[in-house]
Amino acid sequence: MHDLGNARTDGRRYEIADGRLLVTGAQPPAHHAAVVAVLVQLKQACPPDLRVAVNSLDFRPTRHLSLRPDLLVCRAEDAGPQYTTRLLLAVEVTSPSTRITDVVHKRALYEQAGVPSYWILDPTTQELTILALTESHYTCQAVLQHNETFHATHPFSIDLTPAGLTG
Numbered sequence: 520m521h522d523l524g525n526a527r528t529d530g531r532r533y534e535i536a537d538g539r540l541l542v543t544g545a546q547p548p549a550h551h552a553a554v555v556a557v558l559v560q561l562k563q564a565c566p567p568d569l570r571v572a573v574n575s576l577d578f579r580p581t582r583h584l585s586l587r588p589d590l591l592v593c594r595a596e597d598a599g600p601q602y603t604t605r606l607l608l609a610v611e612v613t614s615p616s617t618r619i620t621d622v623v624h625k626r627a628l629y630e631q632a633g634v635p636s637y638w639i640l641d642p643t644t645q646e647l648t649i650l651a652l653t654e655s656h657y658t659c660q661a662v663l664q665h666n667e668t669f670h671a672t673h674p675f676s677i678d679l680t681p682a683g684l685t686g
Contacts, residue, residue, distance in 0.1 A: 536584055536628060553612045553642035553685045554589050564677040570598045577602035580632040592674045607674035608636040630657050636673050642685040
């Protein structure tokens with residue numbers, strides 16, 4: 520896997536799926552505010568043996584797949600200096616330019632890679648979708664709107680409310 524060097528500092532996200540380079544442009548302020556809000560809540564609830572990362576670790580389960588979720592949770596022992604090969608949770612915050620990628624393509628990639636939990640947050644509509652891996656596919660545990668609350672138990676115990684995660 521080649522290092523993308525200073526490409527990581529240009530505000531874009533670079534990922535590789537099946538030999539194709541996926542480039543996501545700079546995101547709007549609502550996206551960044553939501554990522555920070557989710558980060559704060561995850562960090563506060565995260566046990567010491569797990570790591571929450573935002574834009575600092577790639578997820579590389581195979582040589583042909585390198586994804587960079589908006590946020591991820593992995594075991595501390597699995598967190599390398601640049602990437603992890605195993606995730607407990609991937610979180611994507613959608614924007615108009617990433618919605619199809621996050622909801623369709625990345626969902627399939629995380630599912631195939633065996634990521635146990637995948638959350639998709641839409642800050643515009645204040646909707647949070649919580650997916651859990653069962654056997655070989657994701658099942659929807661909840662689709663939360665605005666002030667609805669869900670108690671997640673994986674990767675750790677946390678109460679989630681979309682309005683509280685959208686900045």
